Amino acid sequence: MDCRNARARMRKQRIKENGGSHTKREWEQLLADSPACAECGRNWSEIPPRPDKRYRYTWTKGHKIPVYHGGMDGISNIQAECYQCNFKKNAGPLKP
Numbered sequence: 001m002d003c004r005n006a007r008a009r010m011r012k013q014r015i016k017e018n019g020g021s022h023t024k025r026e027w028e029q030l031l032a033d034s035p036a037c038a039e040c041g042r043n044w045s046e047i048p049p050r051p052d053k054r055y056r057y058t059w060t061k062g063h064k065i066p067v068y069h070g071g072m073d074g075i076s077n078i079q080a081e082c083y084q085c086n087f088k089k090n091a092g093p094l095k096p
Contacts, residue, residue: 014067015073018072018073019073020072020073021073022073022074022075022078027078030078030079031059034059034080037059038062038079038080038081039062039079039081039082047083047084050083055083059080059081060082061079061080061081061086062079062081063077065077
């Protein structure tokens with residue numbers, strides 16, 4: 001669990017350094033305007049449920065330019081993606 005916590009702290013620091021932010025309302029509006037995954041184009045109803053039952057939705061927040069590569073956390077850099085597309089993205093090996 002320490003590794004996961006360290007990664008979360010590192011990501012939070014990157015988001016702070018990169019700047020930008022968005023509100024829950026902005027995200028909800030973006031999601032309402034997105035009938036399908038921005039990456040694969042499948043409608044939300046076409047995507048199989050997530051394997052982990054703790055998660056009710058098939059959509060996730062995805063960054064157009066990854067935070068790891070300097071992308072901001074502003075709404076202009078956020079898109080609605082299915083969990084399958086978002087989870088197969090790889091920003092590269094973590095920097096210390």
